[in-house]
Amino acid sequence: MNDLISPADPRGLTLSPGISASTLQPEASVQLRGLRLQYGRQQVLDGLDWQLLPGQVVGLLGRNGVGKTTLLESLLGLRDVQAGEVQLFDQPLDQLDDALRGRIGFVPQRAELFEWLTPAQMLAYFRSFYPRWNVAKAEGLLSRWDIARDTPIGKLSGGQQQRLSIVRALAPEPDLLVLDEPVSSLDPVGRRDFLRELVEQVLDRGTTVVFSTHILSDLERVAFNVAFMARGRIVLQAPLDELLEHSRRISGPASAVQACVSAHRLQTLASTPLNNGGLAVLGFGEQARSLAAAALRIEPLSLEDLFTGITQ
Amino acid sequence: MSALTDGPMTVGRAAWQGLRNQTHSLLWALALALILLVPGGLWMTLGEQFGKGALASIAAMVLIGIYVAVIQSLLRQNHPHLARLVPDHVHALQRSALLIWLVGAVLSAAISLWQFGNPLSASLPVLLLMLTTAWALRHPLLWAFMWVPFPFIGWLSKIPALSQAWQALWVQAQTHPWLALMLLLAAGGMLLIQLFGHGDEAHQRRFRRQQTWRAAAKAQKPVTLNWPAGSFFDRLQRLARLGYTEALRRASASPARGPVRHSRALLVLGPQSHWATHLAQLALMICIFALIALFAQVFEVRHSSTGHEVGSYTGFIFGTVAYVMSVVQGMRVALYNTRHEQALLSLVPGMARGRVLNRAIAVRLMLQFLLLWSLVSLVQFLLVGSALLTHRQLLSAALASLPMGVWLWSDWSRAKALQGGQLAMLYLLPALLSILLLALLSAGWIEMLPLTLLELALLAPVALWRWRLALGAPSAFPAGRLA
Numbered sequence: 152m153n154d155l156i157s158p159a160d161p162r163g164l165t166l167s168p169g170i171s172a173s174t175l176q177p178e179a180s181v182q183l184r185g186l187r188l189q190y191g192r193q194q195v196l197d198g199l200d201w202q203l204l205p206g207q208v209v210g211l212l213g214r215n216g217v218g219k220t221t222l223l224e225s226l227l228g229l230r231d232v233q234a235g236e237v238q239l240f241d242q243p244l245d246q247l248d249d250a251l252r253g254r255i256g257f258v259p260q261r262a263e264l265f266e267w268l269t270p271a272q273m274l275a276y277f278r279s280f281y282p283r284w285n286v287a288k289a290e291g292l293l294s295r296w297d298i299a300r301d302t303p304i305g306k307l308s309g310g311q312q313q314r315l316s317i318v319r320a321l322a323p324e325p326d327l328l329v330l331d332e333p334v335s336s337l338d339p340v341g342r343r344d345f346l347r348e349l350v351e352q353v354l355d356r357g358t359t360v361v362f363s364t365h366i367l368s369d370l371e372r373v374a375f376n377v378a379f380m381a382r383g384r385i386v387l388q389a390p391l392d393e394l395l396e397h398s399r400r401i402s403g404p405a406s407a408v409q410a411c412v413s414a415h416r417l418q419t420l421a422s423t424p425l426n427n428g429g430l431a432v433l434g435f436g437e438q439a440r441s442l443a444a445a446a447l448r449i450e451p452l453s454l455e456d457l458f459t460g461i462t463q
Numbered sequence: 464m465s466a467l468t469d470g471p472m473t474v475g476r477a478a479w480q481g482l483r484n485q486t487h488s489l490l491w492a493l494a495l496a497l498i499l500l501v502p503g504g505l506w507m508t509l510g511e512q513f514g515k516g517a518l519a520s521i522a523a524m525v526l527i528g529i530y531v532a533v534i535q536s537l538l539r540q541n542h543p544h545l546a547r548l549v550p551d552h553v554h555a556l557q558r559s560a561l562l563i564w565l566v567g568a569v570l571s572a573a574i575s576l577w578q579f580g581n582p583l584s585a586s587l588p589v590l591l592l593m594l595t596t597a598w599a600l601r602h603p604l605l606w607a608f609m610w611v612p613f614p615f616i617g618w619l620s621k622i623p624a625l626s627q628a629w630q631a632l633w634v635q636a637q638t639h640p641w642l643a644l645m646l647l648l649a650a651g652g653m654l655l656i657q658l659f660g661h662g663d664e665a666h667q668r669r670f671r672r673q674q675t676w677r678a679a680a681k682a683q684k685p686v687t688l689n690w691p692a693g694s695f696f697d698r699l700q701r702l703a704r705l706g707y708t709e710a711l712r713r714a715s716a717s718p719a720r721g722p723v724r725h726s727r728a729l730l731v732l733g734p735q736s737h738w739a740t741h742l743a744q745l746a747l748m749i750c751i752f753a754l755i756a757l758f759a760q761v762f763e764v765r766h767s768s769t770g771h772e773v774g775s776y777t778g779f780i781f782g783t784v785a786y787v788m789s790v791v792q793g794m795r796v797a798l799y800n801t802r803h804e805q806a807l808l809s810l811v812p813g814m815a816r817g818r819v820l821n822r823a824i825a826v827r828l829m830l831q832f833l834l835l836w837s838l839v840s841l842v843q844f845l846l847v848g849s850a851l852l853t854h855r856q857l858l859s860a861a862l863a864s865l866p867m868g869v870w871l872w873s874d875w876s877r878a879k880a881l882q883g884g885q886l887a888m889l890y891l892l893p894a895l896l897s898i899l900l901l902a903l904l905s906a907g908w909i910e911m912l913p914l915t916l917l918e919l920a921l922l923a924p925v926a927l928w929r930w931r932l933a934l935g936a937p938s939a940f941p942a943g944r945l946a
Binding site for chain 2: 227228229230231247249250252253255257259263265267268269272276277279280281282303305
């Protein structure tokens with residue numbers, strides 16, 4: 152199934168709901184503490200804590216309108232938060248200097264390119280601003296992804312513009328790569344190519360990558376860390392393999408389910424009352440793999456089940 | 464190159480590359496030829512003084528045009544995300560803006576020195592116009608207010624304190640022209656730097672607003688400016704679109720049969736291209752002008768000089784002719800940009816196709832243009848003709864804009880998106896033509912009636928050719944499918 156190489160993530164971080172960010176490791180690429188942002192009555196970020204370590208690849212999941220774009224933009228200082236602190240590479244965001252900017256790559260949800268230039272002209276333009284620029288990589292990607300070098304960008308298709316946006320973000324070899332739904336306008340081949348590039352980037356340079364997506368199969372293909380956003384917070388983050396391995400759906404009589412969860416020290420990710428008066432719980436914990444109880448129905452979970460359960 | 468010049472060179476090159484990518488070389492050559500031919504012709508036919516004046520005016524216009532194009536490109540490059548994340552990007556843009564400002568100052572001073580023997584006489588207004596335009600590009604609402612002060616110059620000059628201060632400033636500027644120029648350059652430079660945002664939320668809001676205005680100005684799509692509901696501008700917009708809304712309501716309420724169906728097809732172009740919206744917008748322009756005139760009457764404002772009054776009326780003529788051109792451009796662009804909607808419309812049972820559809824579109828567009836052109840010309844003659852401007856000037860403006868109407872007859876199935884150069888030509892050609900016609904009339908080479916007849920005679924075969932082209936082309940909807 153996985154036709155991409157999945158680099159092991161030795162620092163794969165498991166966050167449980169409620170864990171304080173202050174206990175996290177230092178030297179993070181990204182460190183968010185207590186971010187709050189409200190639009191009218193809607194609390195988009197509600198005291199959000201988050202940390203991304205160097206070399207980590209995190210897929211950010213959440214339902215439409217939950218605030219993924221807001222979070223990614225706040226992380227880069229593109230959006231002002233009402234409270235909280237953002238640090239990139241241990242520097243406060245308001246002290247972002249040019250050296251630090253050169254270490255960040257960003258692919259916005261909508262490709263924002265200079266439509267009046269050609270791809271070759273645009274890449275030459277940005278090349279002049281960055282301290283390092285991998286010409287071979289940029290040229291290689293242009294060729295492999297069939298992006299016409301000398302056609303005005305405004306005339307390229309949406310998918311080609313999105314690919315070009317990715318090339319622009321990868322060419323400066325950033326240490327932190329933030330991608331907001333980068334594959335939304337790509338076809339399956341384009342998505343596979345992009346993910347392969349992402350993996351190579353991580354393997355070659357140890358880049359920290361965070362990307363939001365709705366395409367769960369892509370996440371499963373990359374198989375790195377997954378972070379779920381709901382109710383203005385990161386409610387769960389864990390390496391995907393671990394998450395799938397240590398999660399189970401436990402259903403049956405309510406008292407039996409609760410007893411099982413507490414006996415095996417599982418965290419309740421979601422709980423849903425059943426029509427027959429019973430209870431279904433999405434449980435997560437070390438002992439989930441070995442769960443067995445006669446009165447209960449215990450099922451392994453797919454990423455889609457987890458997404459549905461957690462983000463409800 | 465040093466780090467100081469690398470950035471400005473890069474962003475400046477991007478501005479040039481953008482212009483080059485979007486405009487065919489032939490258009491550049493044509494524009495250059497026209498720019499040189501008109502003053503050259505005037506020089507040869509009417510003498511050195513006339514030709515020199517025309518050349519200086521056109522050189523100043525070209526300078527302002529190039530400056531505006533570069534500043535616009537710099538502002539477009541000042542994307543909030545890039546400002547925030549690309550190293551040194553904002554500073555490079557600022558340095559570029561300063562550089563072009565300095566070059567503009569030197570060139571305008573040179574033009575002024577050549578024409579008037581004084582570096583300040585023409586460069587001062589040119590530089591002020593450059594500065595104001597740059598700010599108006601960033602804060603588009605300024606466009607609406609830029610021309611408002613001109614009719615009030617006379618009134619302002621009656622206020623002793625202001626008048627004395629201006630006189631003192633002007634005397635100082637005349638005495639120390641280079642010092643004045645330096646001071647203006649420094650102040651202008653500081654103001655220019657402020658144009659560029661650093662990626663904060665205010666910058667993002669401003670950038671989004673700017674994009675909306677740019678799209679509206681170029682009529683790149685049926686733009687709805689999102690004014691807060693119930694606000695003055697929102698109500699004004701609704702009022703201007705009342706005719707279109709009513710037409711749409713009627714179209715939706717009753718079944719379409721026969722030719723009605725074809726005329727309804729044009730509703731697909733959106734409110735900006737509907738004749739009722741055009742009339743409402745024209746009425747609004749006249750109302751604003753009339754209000755200013757009324758204000759001047761009530762408060763006994765008198766212009767301090769004939770020149771100011773002529774300037775006010777010339778501004779009105781310029782504004783209304785430019786409005787007619789913007790409507791032509793808007794309809795042309797709307798036809799291309801609503802092609803997806805046209806595709807849906809083409810599937811409607813009974814919808815006209817081929818020659819029938821092309822004829823309906825051609826007739827409708829031309830009628831709209833002629834209605835607006837006639838009204839604008841009539842209003843100009845009624846409002847302005849009795850004042851200080853001569854009928855020659857008015858006729859030059861009217862005749863210069865008339866040929867642009869035939870541009871609406873085209874093979875729409877092969878239409879492409881309009882490029883910046885084509886848009887510039889749409890405004891440049893009438894401007895140059897009006898200068899030429901006025902010069903011919905002023906020199907007494909030809910009278911008004913023969914000139915009108917001559918233009919109509921020259922225009923007729925062109926119009927016939929375009930008409931045949933439009934009707935003989937493949938079905939117009941959806942536009943651009945064969946391009």
